[in-house]
Amino acid sequence: MTPEVCNVSLVLHHWTQGETKLYDALIEVLNDPKLQARDLVLILQSMRGCVTQLDRTHEVLVGSLMKVNWPTQEESVIKEYRSFLLNLLSAHTFYLKAGLRMLVMHFLPDTSENGTEAETIALADKKFINIHLVLRAVSSLIPMTTTVLMPLLSSCCPFILRPLHHLQCFFTNLLQIPTYMPSLRQPILELIVSRLVQLDVRSPRCEIELTEGIKQEVDQVMFEMEVPSNYQGDNKLDTSEHVEAERLDVLMELLMKYIHDTAYKDDVCDWDSCKKLYRELLLVFERMVLPTCATSHCQFFMFYICSFKPVLADGFIDYLWTRFQNPNSETVFRQTSVAYIGSFISRAKFISIKTLKTCMGLMVEWVHRYLEQFSAETVFPDISHHAPFYSVCQAIFYAFCFRSKDILESKKGYKWAEGLHLQRIVTCRLNPLRSCLPLVVETFSSVTRIYQLAFCDTIIEKNKRCTIPVSTQNNDGFAVQTEILESFFPFDPYLLNRSGELIWPLYREYTGAAVSTLHGNQDMQTEDDDFLTEMENKVGPSVTPGPHLGFTWKPPTSTDFLNYGTSPGFKHV
Incomplete structure (x- = not known):
């Protein structure tokens, strides 16, 4: 490289005179991947004195400078480049978008790097640190940075099927930005969760199970108590063979660790930080997760943060209940809200008996x-x-199945349960036992019969005899309508391995015994046609399962007998 090319002031002077030879040579030098660090330092130092001359007519020259891979070079290069860039962006704000895009694109790992794994990681860490230092300086120098940056983060976000390492690097860097631009935390969380939702809907429960060769027959797990030899009763599945599920697992772990690190300081919950983060996550949940069908795992970030403080769990329930009670909301949103309530109070170990x-x-x-x-x-x-009515009834039945032991063993629990007047609900003209999920109805019937809180068997048998398909005409001809409520339980068992380590200690599995069919006539129309759920240390009328009821009770061999659903909706059998 000739000395004339390093003298940017001279190069620009010749360019204004119509002589472009040196100008073109400078651009060629900047585009050379083998450009030496000392030469780059000379060019940057010379260009820093000519910043005011770099108007829109020099976009090609400035663009060549922004393509230089500077963050991993010598400290002298990094220092000069940082100084030049700040001077350029403050003098010409029309270059701000291009400068920020260049910084954001450096959030992705350099695929051309060679060396050992340790060297590659160290080099990437150095690059990311330098990028954030420059980005922090730009944000403090130019107030409009936050306005320009957020759309760039969204447009530059890698596609969900890009290599997992790319997604990890980009999202890790995204979560660093709020430390110096706190106003961007909520939209950044929204961007991350939107990608989690995309991955989630592409990796439903059935596919994860099929990938691992553990497709489960619902009746076998629920009733016959026979599980496949490779089924892990604790619901911990290896998702490494499912591409989307593996990405979802890693990114869910990344998000939940960020939530914990933000809310906790020195292993003590910082209430102010936790409360602010909760409000932002609740808004993200409302915008991205609640309206989305077929999510199985991404909603657990709300489950996780609610475990930090009882007041957060109460606030989440109150938010969902307020949405459900709003008559102006769409029916499907009201149903979804109450489904979240029923699943949340059933599955979360941190939900107190009072709540x-x-x-x-x-x-x-x-x-x-x-x-x-x-x-x-x-x-x-x-x-x-009457869809909202049936959804609330199903949430009540589901929660009572899960928490009946806790309720009835609490002080005055049996009297409180009597005060619910469940018999009036199951015998009303709207007949919720006909429209709610059959497995929930059967289990609820067993539990309430044991404690003589409600008697559902006659109604269930009548519903079985009276079920008639209903046909409606649409544009494609006739379609059969189902009489079963199409709803789902959002907090069904968590199947992802890595992020599951944070969820499983907080998660309640169904601990009642599996319902067991009775010996004899399979078409009995009395209580003998139902199933019983084991209840230890019962409160209220004592009913001990035994031969006098016509069957032999066997202990459960699976840990979660209500693990029979796929969100949204269950597999109807």
């Missing part, structure tokens, strides 16, 4: 008020018109 009773009391009270609005002669079972 459980309060929540179930609100739902039961709403059901009774709903029934009082109609006379017995004018109301008929109809999912299309």
Whole structure:
């Protein structure tokens, strides 16, 4: 490289005179991947004195400088480049977008790097640190940085099927930005969760299980108590063979560790930080997760942060209940909200018995008020018109199946359960036992019969005899409508390995015994046709399973007998 090329002031002077030979040579030098560090330092030092001359007519020259791979070079290069870039962006804000895009693209790992794994990691760390130092300086120097940066982060975000290492690097760097640009934390979290949602819908439970060769027959696990030899009762599945599930697992772990590190300082919950983060995550949940169908795992970031403080769990339930009670909301959103409530209070170990009773009391009270609005002669079972009602009933039945032991062993628990007047709900004209999920109905019937809180068997048998398919005409001809509520339980068992380590200690599996069929006639129309759930240390009327009831009870061999669903909806059998 000739000395004239290093003198940018001379190069620009010749360019204004119409002589472009040196100008073209300078651009060629900057585009040379073998450009020496000392030569680059000379060019940057010379160019720093000519920043005011670099208007829009020199976009090609500036663009060549921005393509230089500077973050991993010698400290002298990094220092000069940082100084030049700050001077350029502050003098000409029309270069801000290009400068920020260049910085954001450096969030991705350099695939051309050679060397050992340790050397590659050290070089990447050095690059990321330098990028954030420059980005921090730019944000403090130019107030409009946050406005320009967020759209760039979204447009430069790698596609979800790019190599996992690329996704890890980019999202890790994204989560570093809020430390110096706190106003961007909520939109950055929204961007990350949007990608998690995309991965989640591409990796449903059934595919994860099929990939690992453990496709489960629901009746075998629930009733016959026979599990495949490669089924792990603790729901811990290796997702390495499912591409999307593996990415989802790693990124969920990354997000939840960020949530923990933000909310906790020295292993002590920082309430102010935790509360602010919770509010931002709740807004992200409302915008990205709640309206999305078929998610199985990404919603667990709310499950995780709610475990930090009881007041956060109460606030999450209150938010969902408020959405459900809003009559102006779409019916599907109301149903989804109450499905989250039922699944949350059933599965979360950190939900206290007081919160459980309060929540179930609100739902039961709403059901009774709903029934009082109609006379017995004018109301008929109809999912299309009473979908919110059936969704609340299913949430009540589901939660009662999971938490009946906790409820009835609590102080005055049996009296409180009697006060729910469950018999009125199951015998009402809207007939929720017909429209709720059969496995939930069967289990609820067993539990309530043991404690003589409700008697559902006669109604269940009548519903079985009276079930008639309903046909409706659409543009494609006739379609058969199902009479079963199409809903889902969002917090079904967590199947991802790495991130699951943070969820499983907080997660409640169904601990009642599997329901068992009775000996004899399979078409019995009395209580003998139902299933019983083991209840230890029962409160209220004592019923001991035994030969006098016509069957022999066997202990459970699986840990979660209500692990029969896939979100959204269950496999109907």
